[in-house]
Amino acid sequence: MNSEFELIRYNGKLPAQIEIKQGEISTPYHWHKEIELIYVLDGALEINVNNTAQTLHTDEFRLINSVENHRLSADKAKCLILDISYEFATQFDESLYSSVFKVISGSGAEEELHNLLWQLSRTVNESDLPDLRQYSLITEILHVLFVQCRHENPNAVKEGENIQSRHVKLALEYIEQHYREEFTEKSVAELLGIQSVYLSRRFKEATGKSFTEYVLEYRLKRAMDALVNKGMTIEEATKAGGFPSKRTFIAKCKRAYGITPFQLLKQQQSGNAPLMELNFK
Structure with missing residues (x-):
């Protein structure tokens, strides 16, 4: 399935x-x-x-x-x-x-x-x-x-081939709690006590995305939420998404959405277009 x-x-x-x-x-x-x-x-x-x-x-x-x-x-x-x-x-x-x-x-x-x-x-x-x-x-x-x-939950501590793998779930929780900080797939794998290649394979199987793609998508989600829903400035949204600089945030947004945060915010505010799906290249 x-x-x-x-x-x-x-x-x-x-x-x-x-x-x-x-x-x-x-x-x-x-x-x-x-x-x-x-x-x-x-x-x-x-x-x-x-x-x-x-x-x-x-x-x-x-x-x-x-x-x-x-x-x-x-x-x-x-x-x-x-x-x-x-x-x-x-x-x-x-x-x-x-x-x-x-x-x-x-x-x-x-x-x-x-x-x-x-x-x-x-x-x-x-x-x-x-x-x-x-x-x-x-x-x-x-x-x-x-x-x-x-x-x-009888499945909570069991490892398996399905999406309830505890390692993947813990990795997702770590990303949600530390997305404003700097970390890598390797460093998260070390924290979980597993090999990076194992986490990479399980993560891709569970989410359909690589670890790096998921982290970027999550950070963009947080940044755009701050920009569109919370009325923050581009600079504030950059920090809210955990991006090291405004330039990086704008570049990542343009690569994922095809337009800059300024253009996307304008579309959102005008109500002419819903937030687009991410399109990683």
């Missing part, structure tokens, strides 16, 4: 991405670091998680754990998708990698999460400080998950 790695871009000041999908929905098998909750607002949505299919109907939801393979399919549906930053969640417990979240049907946790997701769906079109309300609901959802839905 082929599965694509998805790099999630968060909404503004939130430690998460919130989006509404509607109409015909079809995604390839993919995975990401984020904890995902999908709440069906209307219609029927087929979700396939680790080769197990399930159909969700109106007012039902599903939790997908970090790095789980999944895909979505619907002829016509409307759903809320919440992707919560794994890095944000680990701030409350660094041993989260050894756990997995399970929502028991008919439990109090299921009822609480359902209510919170319904409230979150109502904030999407609000104009009165929606980010603040959404932040509050996201932390409430995490609290329910940590307190009522957390279980030991």
